[in-house]
Amino acid sequence: MKNIKKGIFMLLFFYCIFSCYKKTDTEDKNRKNIFEKNVKSENKSENLISIASFNAMRLGEKEKNYEVMAKIISNFDLTGIEEVMNENGLKRLKAHLIKLTGEKWEYIISESSVGSENYKEYYGYIYKSEKVQEVKKIGFYKEKNKNDFIREPYGVYFKFGNFDFIYVICHSIFGDNEKQRLIEAGNYSDVYEYFLNITEENDIIMAGDFNVPANSTAFKNLISKNNMSYILNPESDLTTLSDKKLVNSYDNFFINKEKTKEYTGRYGVYNFLRNNNGEIKKYISDHLLIFSEYSTENDLD
Template sequence: MRYIILFFILFSSLFPENTVLIASFNTLRLGKNKKDYYQVSKVLSKFDLVGLQEVMNENGLKILKGNLEKITGKKWEYHISEKPAGSGEYKEYFAYIWQKEKVSLKEPAGYYQEEKPSDFEREPYGVWFKAGEFDFVYVLAHSVYGKKERERILEASRYILVYNFFRKMVPLEKDVIIAGDFNLPANNRGFRKLTVHPEQIEYVLNPDEDLTTLGKKSLVNSYDNFFISRKHTKEFTGRYGVYNYIKIIMKR
């Protein structure tokens, strides 16, 4: 059984003036499950832009925004996908929350348009952001968990379609970042089509070292990650890590 509680992926992008910290976080049913929103907001306040998975309604985002503004003394904003993604009774939204002094929303790119209705359990969702002189499309994903690993591997093999879709949607914007909960380590063979892409798409965290999911006693797997193009996203400083309540691990 998985317990995803307040563990973040850290992505840094360097500008002439400053550094912007981008994170991804599976919120474990934000807006529905009972949470200490103040403590969650204290962790979120350490980042400039956070992509959120498992958002159940907008109410949780409103509470986060209010707490973040109290904690930081700065203005924050959020965006939630126009509709929930999923099948059957369980569906969830994708959302983003950011500090307005550091990041601005240019335009929602929307959901990935599937070639087949069964390509993804939850279609990835993207938004076009700007931070300083850096424009980028930030795509969030929450892959199927599935009782059989084969289902997860098949979805992983389709993220190359997601990357190509958002690259073509915003043709002048070559910086496409895909992040989220993939329910597989990034070095799984399912991602091979993505990582052999001519635009040099690589995962950021090391799946053998950077565990991101909280189990009963410790961190237990590396299902969460970022995929970026080393060819185009040259603003990436190479600094990354997993944020833990108790300990912060930073790679330099």
Template sequence: MAEVLSRFDLIAVQEVMKPQVIKRLEQRLESVTNEGWSSLASDTIGRGSYKEAYAFIWRDAEVSFEGGAVVYLDPGDVFAREPFSALFADRDDGQRFVYASVHILYGDGKADRTPEIRALADYWQWLEESFDAPAVLAGDFNMTPDEPAWRALGQNARPLITHGATTLSSHDNRFANLYDNIWVRPGRLDIAGSGIADFPSWLNITHETARKTVSDHAPVYITLGQTRGAR
């Protein structure tokens, strides 16, 4: 995982089952890159006995943490795992943005996912009202971006990934669903590019090995300003 993440400068991580392992990952990144890294993690969140945490990890030379880390209060109690956000800045050009991370409930089908997807429109409004900075909403949405449930959020934001797929099939070089994405308001950030990171090809490993040792989801990413993209 550190080999994959070392190609990026700021990472949002979902499904953190033990928040303390984020520090171990941070240390491993420092060992791999010979650079300083920092991280922060939420408390574990979830209904019933199943809980998980969110985390952010960033390269100190490229990204600065500006504060404001907060779990959404979710006044309607819609989210099984309330989104987590924090304010960051690009050290090269000073662009500030609030980075929000969410893992939408999978449930038994689209009907279980739709309420949380629809509630993201209110969450987006809260982000823009609470932070004096553009919003970036990233996560595992368990829903493709062309579904009707996105209509409300789509009034103010758009998905950057509209083609391809991000979940790893058990067959090499095949991806199944476009569930992971990044939503932004057009024109508010200097976005140079976006894409899906085919990390099994980077590491020259099979999808079976990738799913067991790294993740069954391929990361999605954006590049800002003059950033070169995945390293």
């Protein structure tokens, strides 16, 4: 019976997997959507890349449908992954991506896990290696104070075409109450300045699961002091799953649009649900993947 249920789950997924909840930037509503329905990523312009963030819910530890996860991630050139429990999860995902696409894929895993005594996780990145000119680990954010973050954000330098940038992945505390989350959200201004100063790279993309909507006043310093903007609309772009519906907008991107002019204004939540939230939460994740698009034709910073 268990195998029959998994078989039905797979059929439903492959029927609907290319459906995507599409958005365009509020400053440029007339732009075309990043993906037309049922169009695969290889049909995008060679001068564009799609960057994603995905809380993969204990990747490598929980039972996963790696075939379906590969189908989702294959649509994006670079995906930052939160909740990586061990390297084996990334290895399996890479193998399925290569088998599915016939392309070369590589991954990066942080040097160590971060978190509390009871729970720790790694950060991971997986990307189409033939599109990348250069990759370099920057490492973890060095905290000013010991308790700035339960899981310090992690950064990697990438160069796709002429566009080079630092991609910083974040996974904020959920904790026992909202106060803990808001305190961490208030510290992201320091994270931005840290990676800006040690790399002297103006294009810094911060993304992940912040466990707080991006329009929270807790991000005031990041937005006003550092001129960072969130990309997804927290009012409408819901990213976390309950058993019956989407409930919160905890996942987002932050960029400085004045500096990162390579951002095309195209973004979205990749919605692979078909009234099957319970199955998705069990075999994939309790989050949806988010993405944004950038030009690699010129380095505009």
